[in-house]
Amino acid sequence: MSQRDFVSAEEVAQRAGVSRSAVSRAFTPGASVSEATRQKVLRAAEELGYQVNHLARGLMRNESGIVCLIVSDVATPYRSALLRELTQQLQIAGKVAMLVNTDRSDGSVDRALQQAIRYRADASIILSGLPDKSITQLCLRNGQRLVLINRDDDQPGPLRINLDDHEAAGRVVTAFVRAGCTRLAFANSEAGTPSLMAREAGFIAAAKAHGLDVIVERHGWTGYEAGKVVAQRLLTRRERPDAVFCATDLLACGLMDAARHQFSLSIPDQLCVIGFDDIEQASWSSYDLTTFAQPVVSIARQAVTWLVDSPSPNRLDGHSLKLHAELVWRGSVRGG
Amino acid sequence: MSQRDFVSAEEVAQRAGVSRSAVSRAFTPGASVSEATRQKVLRAAEELGYQVNHLARGLMRNESGIVCLIVSDVATPYRSALLRELTQQLQIAGKVAMLVNTDRSDGSVDRALQQAIRYRADASIILSGLPDKSITQLCLRNGQRLVLINRDDDQPGPLRINLDDHEAAGRVVTAFVRAGCTRLAFANSEAGTPSLMAREAGFIAAAKAHGLDVIVERHGWTGYEAGKVVAQRLLTRRERPDAVFCATDLLACGLMDAARHQFSLSIPDQLCVIGFDDIEQASWSSYDLTTFAQPVVSIARQAVTWLVDSPSPNRLDGHSLKLHAELVWRGSVRGG
């Protein structure tokens, strides 16, 4: 171990010729310090390279300033975009983000939340998976705020931010019908998360209202490769679909690539495609994909402001938020 | 503020019928506790939902377990892939990642490092920007380890992990020449980071050795759009290049899309392209891009093991590491 010799408030106090409480006050916004001593302290701190020890401060204040971000598949376009927005907003709000990676293994999210508790995180934002009810209660009981994004859980306490997946899927049918499509398909993964399944259910329901059937194919874990596999299955059918709604842009990219390069299909002439997420690649001219935009900035803002404003001192009941997914028209559907 | 009422070691001790130090020891690997009391403590802790307070532990041990990741453009494919790998490895090593977003503004990295100091991070890993020398010294002086990835700085102290950019660029020329290309071009951004410039310099030098000139175009900040702009400039020249080395895969994607969809060029028949990073999209069949793989896993492993193994108790001189970037052959160059 190295010479851990961080400079403490004590040393700053000595150099500035004041008491250590004066130093503390100088770094506490809204504390009662005369401007004169404040300046003395600040200068001494500057010279010594003093930085307030947030570990100790958190211990005292019962407020660490840490917000834990629990997420799997960080390297995925949509996830990383949301991550960027969240960290950004948190920083602006004076919080700091702690990133915990989860995998699909059992209890992975629970372990992440334990880590959050150990560091006395003021809040945890869960982007993937779903925690066990008991540990959720543990967090809540300890005054740790919880935000579930696109998790569609119904336990009370956490703030739950969701999209209007079901309704959005309905608008896809309208678009496809207007484009003259009649053989509809839905491309999904086997992840089976609530939002994914809501898109599927909404699509099927709306199609049925139009008197149309939907071919559903599911494969893998919502990635590009899965899209290729699904395309393989869908496009080799005797009754080849002329419109595919993909649960995810990543799936759509894989499907489009397979459709074009393996099946020599022209999009949107022979096949219309709509995705979901509006990842950056959706706007690349190789895809030019019509898709739903995840409102990442407003998701992040809602989450962060709720965390910071700590509105309910006694009863910390989060509410459920349903955000709107806007359809971004591009070239993968006829007659936009 | 809510009822912050985390359960403490004291309560666990009472319930288990032991002293509070026994509790502490039960949670300290390698402490001298009888298996009997350890079990008693663990059970009591389980029942109460006790989690060690890492804020307090960090205060005592002078070791927070926090590693600060300083990065801009988190949502970028290469960055997010590296981020995923780093967080993963850190977790395995028993550390936790603190994510600080930087922008291109002045002093952004310095502020991030201050945050790292405030939370007494055991180490900071810098993926973007370059800190001021004074603050670097401050970190080092405080025993905070520093890792610079692809920053190519020469100040002693931090561990510096770099790629063999210059040599790699040389191999590009070989590949292009073998493909029968004669009009070489280099697509770069205006970011001007050392690794980007090394690729440019290495390419030009190797080309000159073959008696070939290089057309260089730079624009924007290393993204897809910048690639499109550069393509515009490059492909409207009277002497149109027949081979382009792009400093980044993102640039390459933009350039390829422009080449194909705006200039109707066939790749690799009329234009050979090589990129750098091997982002996921490079393998998508719309691009099928020959490129250099960033050894993200070994970068992460090198960084993390160095941080954890704390090899030099007194003199914490990091060394410089030069990793190899392997060329991944795909279809964007003739005669792979």
Added chain:
DNA sequence: TTGTATGCGTTATCAG
């Protein structure tokens, strides 16, 4: 092996 006492760097409380 166990318990007791002390200190880590802060902030909050209370006199002055």
Added chain:
DNA sequence: CTGATAACGCATACAA
């Protein structure tokens, strides 16, 4: 407005 003092929750040196 300022300084002394008591927590915060934990780990460790020391004594038993």
